[in-house]
Amino acid sequence: MPNSPYSSAIKSSTPAKSLIASLVLLAVSLPLSLPALAEIRLNDPIPINPDLKMGKLENGLTYYIQKNDTPRKKVELRLVVKAGSVLEDDDQQGLAHFTEHMAFNGSKHFKKHQLISYLQSIGVKFGADLNAYTSFDETIYILPIPTDKPAYLKTGLQVLADWAQGVEMKAVDIDKERGIILEEARLGKGASDRMTRQLLPEVFNGSKYAERLPIGKEDTIKQFKHDALRRFYKDWYRPDLMAVVVIGDVQPAEAEKMVRKYFSGLQNPQPERARPEINIPKNTASKAMVITDKEASNNLLMLRYPLEKQPAHDVIADYRQDIIRGFYKSMLNRRLGALTEQAKPPFLGASAGNEQVVAGYDSFISTAMLSQAGIQPALDALMQEKNSIRQFGFTATEFERAKKIEAREYESMFNERSKSNSATFAAEYIRNFLTNEPIPGIKNEYLYFKEFADGISLEEMNRFARQATPDDSVKLMFYVGSNKAGETVPSTEDLLAMAAKAEQQAVQARVEKAASASLMTALPKAGQIVTEKENKQLGLVELTLSNGVKVTLKKTDFKNDQVLMSARRAGGLSMFADTDYFNSYYSNPVVWGMGMANFSQKDLQETLAGKSANVRTSMDNYSESIAGASSSSDIETMLQLLYLRLTAPRRDEVMFQTLINSQKEMARNNWARPEAVFSEAITTTIYKDNPRVPHQARVEDFDKISLDRSMEIYQSRYGSAKDMHFIFVGSFEVDKIKPLIATYLASLPNTDIKTTYQDLHIDPVQGVVKKEVHAGNEEKSTVVLSFNGPSTYTREENGRFHAMVDILNLKIIDVLREKQGLIYSGGMSGSFERIPKDRYSIDAELPCSPENVDKVIAALFAEIKKLQQSGPQAEDLNKVKQSWLKEHQQELLSNENWLNHLQNAIYYKTEAESILTVEKRIKAITPAQIKEAAQRYFNFQNYAQIVMYPEQKQEAK
Template sequence: MRSAVLSALLLATTLAAQAGIQLDQTIPVGPQVKVGKLDNGLTYYIQKNGKPEKKLELRLVVRAGSILEDDDQLGLAHFVEHMAFNGSTHFKKHELVSYLQSIGVQFGADLNAYTSFDETVYILPIPTERRENIEKGFTVLHDWAQGVSFNAEDIDNERGIVLEEARLGKGASDRMNKVLLPKIFNGSRYAERLPIGKEEALKTFSHDALRRFYRDWYRPDLMAVVAVGDIDPAEAERLIRTHFGKLKNPANPRPRVSATIAPLQKSEGLVITDKEANTNSVYIRYPVQEDREDGTFREFRKGMVETLFSIMLNARLQELAQQPEPPFVGGGSAMSGLVRGYKSFSSAAVLGRGGVLPAIDTLVQENERARKLGFSEAELDRAKKNVMRNLEREFAEREKTDSHRYAAEYIRNFLDREPIPGIVNEHAYVRELMPTITLDEMNRYARETIPDHAQKLVVFMGSDKQDVPIPAPDALLAAAIKAEDLEVTVRKEQAVAASIMDKLPKAGRIVAETSDAKLGITTLTLSNGVKVMLKPTDFRNDQVLMAAARYGGRSLVDDADIHNARYANAIAATMGVNGHSPVELNKILAGKAAGANLALTNFTDSVTASAGSTDIETMLQLVHLKFTSVRRDEDLYKSFIGKQRELARNEISRPESVFRDELYTTLFNGHPRVSLTPRPADFDKVSLDRSLDLFKSRFGSAKGLTFVFVGSFDPDAIKPLLATYLASLPVTDIPVKYRDLKVRPVTGVVKKDVYAGKEQKSIISLNFTGTTRYSELEQMRFSAMLEVMNLRINEVLREKLGLIYGGGVSGSIDNVPYPNYLIGATLPTGPQNVDKVIAATMDEIRLLKEKGPDPADLNKVKQAWLINHTKSVRENGYWLARIQNALLKGTDLHSVLKYEEMVKSLTPAQVQAAAKRYFNTGNYVQVVLYPEKAVANAAPVSAPAAASTAD
């Protein structure tokens, strides 16, 4: 074995040297970023970047997380993160969030932070139109670094919020992970230092313990500042030196010691069950290895090999999942990271009807097949093509990549030593090194990476309410050991076609063309009556998006066929096209960036597709074939239905699913067309032929469709392709209107309590419905009303009362199938706080109706919208959605040019009027989830009640 490894390294070194790269050299930092270090040890990264415009992404990275907590500090690394938003040297409590909102930074969506085992990262995007915003942005980072106040009253107030956050994570997964993680981490410190902490510790920790964590670990030698975006690098460096140069390290700093994971001492089987588990799965984890990035070209090249290996091995497993009786719903194997500094080879699968044994056999045997017999040249060629195409797209977009992506790279460099040569250099390195990676080397890597009869942990996780027998721990382990010794044979590589189309369709013509200079849109009429709208942009260099929609959809299907209609899209997608299965299509399309999807929705037939700029023809071929030649494959159908039944079997066990079903059943009075959580019996009502017939009845014709293209394309170059692939689509006569099925919400005040789940968790859902008149201006007033309500919910229910961690209101106005609106408030909380949360929410609704919004709150909403709009109008997806929405709703697309004017014209009086109109407290549905044990209580927290209506 040692000789083989040495030979492989020598060969790799020789090949790389021929390519001009010395593998043992450290990869240099690219010229796109300035990396420096202050005298106190703080590292900084600075890059000027123009996308999005007028925005600066700031990050404070602290190499300290929950793994460093003392025994009296469980959960306090994360708690410190919370306190950073609760008062500091330059910002009193609530001032920071309020100030940032006033300049258009949204709390949660933009302003955020996270705590992990080994790090804490603060995220701060700053609009740069005003210089003082930038200065204050660095002041905020400075305060987070060493200026948090830790006021005693604020600490105690924050306990409730953090406990509510911890409550949100409770459930089947959390309960099972508490059994799994000590085994996964081999009894190491990681299993005892989950970032959320422990409930009792969060309730009782001392203020000094919290402050001690901050003093010990928030220090410049463990910090990095990242600044990427609209800023002069010299100015950024000056601001960093000014704000962070005087930060002090402790006189006697505590050693920052990494936690270790001991080797697995023996193989073991483990069974973990929970009646609320929504999937059954198997997981095989092999010995943990140290994973230390050294920043060399050798490590970089090894990463390329690892990527190719993972692609090839998992392509095989995905193919096996499409058998008529698949061994699992889905599965995969890979060498992957466990926690910082450690990785392991592992295999996992979501189980199907056959249970755990077929899944273990297949996972292990496919691993063994790759280890013993290797891969084929065709597999390696496809994997290389896919890697290179993705790299080419990144290279093409190098000047149009969002700043937050660069910021994430620099965070990984600081924490993991991931090289940052820049995409220009990385592109050159990969182009030189990829040809040096041979099949022999890949097969050696497989032999050395896939464990050979190694110690292992074999885990079954799933529901204990199944008709499939639950395996014993010893049986799990025995199955994995037995599978290692089963004979494997060479996997036969089936020949595939050179292209997805045998011959081109007979082309049509472009018969008319008009232009809209203001919007930069050209509209074409094709000879078959289909229309095309073209909006070429320079927002991206290698992205083309396409969509089309018309009315119809599942609304035209009778009740007896609704199950066939609901699964028609997925079944058709499972079949493939033009005689090619999905597996074959993936092989044919290796190295292409193109995809397409056709779908029946409730009221529309929709087409979506995307491509790289050089793959537009492939995208159009896929679209044409999905209209004209969907395959029929009984085996793939059986595989699909079997997997769906198995997924449905457990999903209904989740308390959230029970709650959702009761909510929609109550809200729409049990109407049969309202979609609920699938049951296994639903799939007895699905027919392959009927589902395909329904799909083809709509997509066998392109009548009434307008295809919208947005992105990096040349209109003159694309026109012949449109004539060939879209003008040739059939346009047989079909209805292109939706049918109103008279699905209407109940009226009056209806309340219902639902009991499900073990945990002390509640969810409150308040739903306001009614009729309205749709317009873009009314939609804007409606949305502003909701945004203001969310500001109030966060300020009062979270920050002031500590009753919730997250939650809020959302809603929509629509004119299909009738002019209507729906507002839904979702508020997770503890069962003991349900009545308080409802009362506080209703009080905020009352105040908004009586007094209107605080003008400062409305200005926060408007400022955030204007900043987001500046970014959105430079995105292809935004324009595609706007054009599609205008086509379907019949609105004036030119209103997009007046967006800023419309936003600025919004007044508090208009928002108040909207609140009076839409928050009708005489007409709403209230559904509350309580834990199931409340049913047995003599005096539940809130008395259970059947659904009731009050006029």
């Protein structure tokens, strides 16, 4: 459900909250045909999704099984254990997470290394597909399995059963895993971790949660006795605390039989240890806390109001209340977002509303990313909006807009119900098991919204708002930021005084102006479609328009309500001199931030409420691009946005200056991060002082941007559609989209401009170049190795090249991580550059401890040289091929993949039909070809090596 925890089609299993949304997707209602709604009684229990087979075995294990065909020939398996770090004894801190690691180190049916190797052989990638995570209250194991053969699903369920109660926990494997987990802990260290550890005792008000970070304590990880780990596994890995989730291309009855076969034998321990409920005490007085760190990348202010037990979600009346709660949160955050468009915004971004803190508890939390304006303006703005809502509520205009937006979200969810990804359903059922989140199913959720939304009055909405919005009573205030020279850091007394002052300010009722009813008051004079031809092999319709613009249409049924658009043309930043670099590089964000025609960005959002359409433009060194997306019913809106974006950019000095100021602040903050210092060192080492290579932004860069010149550059490129070739992929009717194309694309200006590129000579350094960088307080290093050189691109060579890279990634996991314990994560990537000339690049990034830098480099070089001398093992090449073949099966059913493929074929002037021969090319790759590729692409006389060490190592020299 939009803005609630219910949605199976909207919310992911590990949602990430962002302070500043980069793009707002807005949508409109679709006419839908639904069966008549049976009488809904508010006191009735919320039902269970009728498509779901849910049950419980005699031993207490819960299972969720559902047939779902997206993606095809694949099933998502999950083992959910209602046991996390909060259940650890004092001698077990970190062992919930350690237990998760041991599940991959040998079990009853899969010896050490055998499990990962087998799964890779059937196309399952370690890390990308096969994964797990541990939190305070739960541990989740993630296993996607292909269903090409019945044996795969049986083996997958056997794997889950082994994780449940068949992990071996051999002493030698436990001791070896200590190093890998310490590397994982090292990877997480930095300003955020240091500040979080100071925050937690206050956030959790002294409860056990504050003492049980899932990563644990390093001393415990190094020294714990083996039996402490085995005790945690025995106590808490038991069927009455477990759920098995099976969602995908399966027959539910058969899957249920297999679940019973593999999991009925699991036993609960005797005696059974009671799972405690961890209570978090309420704060009784307001308190402030100031935490600073010189590596903090942002100055943040957070107000957390008293923790409350999460409300019940048992009966349909609770669902109706959650609809109201969703309206409330969306309207509040739109108010806060609008404040960032002021001439002097009070903050860079802000959010507010009830958030889950841990399972069972939530709290009203307001957060602001501070600007140069400082703390008081941010507090004033947060309090003004909060208290204005308490006193005056929301306006009728706001409420009607929120209803439109939420209605479109629900209808999008409903339209895509048969194409929702299995992993999304799995995430919803996991939440049901852990927190009793209702699972009525997409159809019921949509019907409930249609039934209830119109009946919620503004008066009822505002009664809820007054109750939901906290007063000025007990709160926790946190200032988290840097302590750089020149920064004014408040005291705790300062924070409380500023909050009290903000609470006393006069409150004003919001005044809402009516939004424009449409984007365009008059349509452009339509052009014509002058030629049309069909490519039956690929299912394409190819059009030429009267202004010379070309269009390729591919109608698909991969999604029920998605249309994607793109166009790309040669030119880009290469058309402008070095002196115009910043004006050209930032021309798109500058123009985007000011809106279009007579619409500011806020105006656009209001006018587009209830619609799903967006368009973006972008420019790289050698090309300029347009990308768009819409629902099937909002194609015209997308094309109107495109037309206005290209023909009517808006000039707004206030918004321009707001953008420049916010970018300066973010650049200033960014340089506190050791990662930013290291990234800049990588760029300058490989490309020296080339002015055309994007560097880490500096504050002074933004003084070089001129509003007028940026707009002039933008208009010089996007003001003409010459040589543009648009592609549309998705759920549209060809006959219905053609008149829209004639109106909005055939009418675009086509003035004569250069549509070629100029070689900017961005050439990497040659020879062996080594650089040490010293940044950051933590004892952590990162090794970056970069190989590059001239190449000759062909599709066949591209396959051999990337197979070589992926084989080395298998070795990085197997040798550097599993066998030698030198790293926790890291890997290698490679790419071909075809414009302005054929080149290749291969980059490896490997985080490790400073004392292991040389070992890591030596180990990777040894694997590369083995590949050069002996070629790959046949089983490794087969693993890569199987993974690619599985991916290709899914890509053939993806609008995004088809759009990308067709765009590349047009831009690089290659045959689009090559998508039909991918499988043949994959199967044709041989070990001998990989060996030759390794010899060709890894030149040990030509590479860059950049290593980051901590600052203190530099001081010791």
